[in-house]
Amino acid sequence: MDSDTSNLIQFKDHFEIxxxxxxxxxxxxVPLVEEIGRHALLGHGKRLRPLIFVLSCELCSYQQEDVYQLSTIFEYIHTASLLHDDVLDNAEIRRNRPSANQVWGNHAAVLEGDFLVSKALAIAIRAGNIPFLAKITETTTQMTEGQILELAHTDDWEISKDLYLEIVTAKTAMLISTACACGAIISDAGSETADALTRFGLDAGIAFQLIDDLLDYTSSEEVFGKPVGKDLREGKVTLPFIYTLEQLAITEKNRLEDLFLKHQPTDDDYKDIIDLVRRNGALDRIRDEAQSYVDKAINSLDIFPDSTTKRDLAILSQHIIDRKK
Structure with missing residues (x-):
């Protein structure tokens, strides 16, 4: 059992269900649909999104038997987004396994992602709750917009932190926030409760992506489940690189930009950039910012009375900072 898994051992029963x-x-x-889907859904997926929905339901005293079935909505949508991401990025590895697009090709991977979204929406419809369904469909729209916004800024070395956070919010944080909000919505818990859980999920989701982008520069492929420096190679300018560029003299920034955008950088060139990011203090700064987002998330739970579930949500949000993959 790795350290990430052991940190979540108390949720083992939830994960199994x-x-x-x-x-x-x-x-x-269609047998191939099931084959690709099982490949994509297995691996070392964290199941954090369905778990956070289940815990949000518990916090709102939702006791219907369909809570775990509804939780799968969020893993299906998340996995669909990964399938589509991997096609756009020509990724070869996902969760320490060959990506679906590498095994079955881009066409099959895209269609599998579409199937998973359709499956998620079918489950949401069966819940018979229009606000619940509306929240989920709104979120899939925002996730797509975030993906396109990121695509529009590929290799954009002038991207601002604000725009980066806009992309992060739409692509990643929104689904985590929606998993929390939907726990309140399906429970008819009221707007104050839904707003608090929405804020909790949004801040926790931003922290999650900040750490994900940090790990892209600090982890190893064996631990992280995908190549280190993958974002940079794909032209994604994330916060570690944004902060690094801010500290460079304009001549050095122009030299690197010319090398990476107009020529063919070598593996050693990428290694030098990764080392530069690791040395300049940007990563400590980002970890501190991620912790601040988690602290804000936990503070959003202040409206709820103390309970085991409330503590579990706080533990889960802190895991976002402490994880290694």
Whole structure:
């Protein structure tokens, strides 16, 4: 058991039920759809989004039997976004396994992602709660907009922190926030409760992506499940690199930009950039910012009375900072 998993051992029963439910409702008349789907859904997926939905439901005293089935919505949508991401990025590895697009090709991977979104929406419709369904469909729209916004700024070395955070919010934080908000919505918990859980999920989600982008420069492929420096190679200018560029003299920045955007950088060139990011203090700064977002997230839970579930949500949000992958 790795350290990331052991930190979440108290949620083991939840994870087992989520996994069972996820594969119970995942079916297709086309065997290849099931084969690709199982490949994409297995691996070392964290299941944090369905878990955070279950805990949000518990916090709002939702006790219906469909809570775990509804939780699969968020893993299906998340996995669909990864399938589409990997096609756009020509990724070869996902969760320490060959990516679906590498095994079955881009066309099959894109269609599998579409199937997973359709499956998620079908489950949401069966819940019979229009605000619940509306929140989920709004989120899938925002996630797509975030992906396109990121695509529009590929190799954009002038990207601002504000624009970076706009992309992060739409692509990553919004789904985590929606998983929290939907726990309140399905429970008819009221607007104050829904707003608090929405804020909790949004801040925790931003922290999650900040750490993800940090790990892209600090982890190893064996631990992280994908190549280190992958973002830079794909032209994604994330916060570690934004902060690094801010500290460079204009002549050095122009030299590097010319090398990376107009010529063919070598593996050693990428290694030099990664080392530069690691040395300049940007990563400590980002970890501190991520912790601040987690602290804000936990403070959003102040409206709830103390309970085991409230503490579990706080533990889960802190895990975002402490994780290694």
């Amino acid at each position: 989520i996994n069972d439910e996820m594969f119970k409702v995942f079916n297709s008349r």
